[in-house]
Amino acid sequence: MTTLFDLRAERRADRAAAEEQRRANRAHQAALAQDMADRRATRRGDEADRRAVCRRDDQLAAQQRRQERRQERKDIRDERIAALPGVAHSLFWATVIVLPIALAWAAQAAFARDYLHIPVPLNQAFPASIETGAWVMVFEAHRRTRAGLPTGSLTRWTWVLAGIAAVINGAHGLQDAGPAAGLALAAISLLGVLLHSVRQGLDTAAVAGTRPGLALWRRARYPRLSLAAASIRAARELDQDTAWHLAWVDRYGVGPESSRRERALGRRIAAREAAEDRKAAETGDLMIVGARVQRSFAREVREIHDARAHLPRYTLPPYLLPFPAAEVPNPGTAEVRGAETSDDVQLSDRAAELLPLLQNAIEAEALLPNPGVKRITAYVRKHLGEGLGVPIAQELRDHLAGLRVVDADRDAS
Structure with missing residues (x-):
């Protein structure tokens, strides 16, 4: 009995434990299902939020694009409204310019029909x-002016062709209705080109950033300076302001920004310096080197020679001379003679310019006889402030080889 009871109790306990386990499993599965449902709900909420954020961003971007397009249309409309006065001004100019063209065209067509007997379609x-x-040249000049390019000879040839048309129209009017009609037709032929030239001058001044009336006032107030500035500009291809400044400096010695008193004093100073320069050019104190006027150092050489006139002359012995000696005498007692072999040598222009300077320097003992290439180059750089190439220095060295100082009085004795 006891054994049977124990087995039944054990079975009931096992069933109760199994039932408890099932309930725990069901509870666990329910918790898992709830957790999965919560996660799905969270994901659905996050997705909905993300979609809502995207929709809101898209709406904001579309609204921004609409605002930008509206602003662009408004800017374009404002620009067009602001450009209307300029367009109207240009149309007015174009109308004024085209009307004389149309009248001149009709007059020339009538001339071709009546006097040249050209049929009506071809006249x-x-x-x-x-x-x-x-007018092709006129509008090409207009285009180049707007682009900031030089017009070259377009304006000149435009006036030549306009003059030809004026002569034809004037002759036609003179033949048909007398001098008044001829003069009127000739003036109409030139009127369009004249008006376009005025407009082109305004465009040129606008591109260059200058005032168109300033040039006219300069020509009226300072005719000589304007002519000098135009000459400088044509010769040296300078801009207008630079040429104007150089014209003032040439005449007054100071620029246009100076006062009236400075200009008066500068003109006197410039005249005095010009007189001194002319005197220096006559005495040989100035020379042209490399297309530039420079000092010749002849005065310095003479002063050195006079200061050292009482010193004994230096002469190399004959056995040290590589060539037959060329004599450089005292300027007061003898003349300059070159080496016998150097008379047949043809020097370059630059060497021929520097040779008298070196001969005077050797004569004044400012440079030793028979100088080498380095000594010649250093002397020219020191006294002229210019560089000297090795080939020219070699020419001078070879020409001065054997040069020595000879006192004619001492040789005669």
Whole structure:
């Protein structure tokens, strides 16, 4: 009995434990399911939030693009409204310029029909061959002016063709209705080109950043300086302001920014310095070296020679001379003679310019006889402030080889 009871109790305990385990498993599965449901809900919420954020960002971006497009359209509209006065001004200029062209065109077409007997469809080719060429050059000059490019000879040839058209129209009017009509037709032929030249001058001044009335006032107030500035600009290809400044410096010695008193004093100083320079050029104190006027150092050489006139002369012995000796005498008692072999040598222009300077330096003992290439180069750099190439220095060295100082009075004794 006891054994049977124990088995039944054990079975009931096992069933209860199994039931408890099942309940725990069901609870665990329910918790897992709830957790998965919560996660799915969280993901759905996050996705919804992300989609909402994306929609909001897209809406903001679209709103920003709409605002930008509206602002762009507004800017374009404002620019067009602001450009309307300029467009109207340009149309007014174009109308004023085109009207004389149309009248001149009609007059030339009538001339070709009545006097040249060109048929009516082809008589339009006569004014086209004259007017078209002139106005092609006119608008090419306008385009180059707006681009900041030089117009070259376009303006000059435009006026030549306009003059031809004016002569034809004037002759036609003179033949048909007398001098008044001829003069009127000739003036109409030139009026369009004249108006366009005025507009082109305004455009040129706008591109260059200058005032158009300033040049006219300069020509009226300072005609000589304006002519001098134009000459300088043509000779040296300078801009207008630089040429104007150089013209003032040439005449007054000071620039246009100086006062009236400084200009008066500067003009007197410039005149005095010009007189001194002319006197120096006559006495040989100035020379042209490399297309530039420079000092010749002849005065310094003479002063050195006079200061050392009482010192004994230096002469190399004949056995030290590589060539037959060339004599450099005292300027007061003898003349300069070159080496016998150097008379047949043709020097370059630069060497021929420097040779008298070196001969005077050797004569004044400022440079030793028979100088080498380095001594010649150093002497020229020190006294002229210029560099000297080795080939020219070699020419001078070979020409001065054997040069010595000879006193004619001492040789005669």
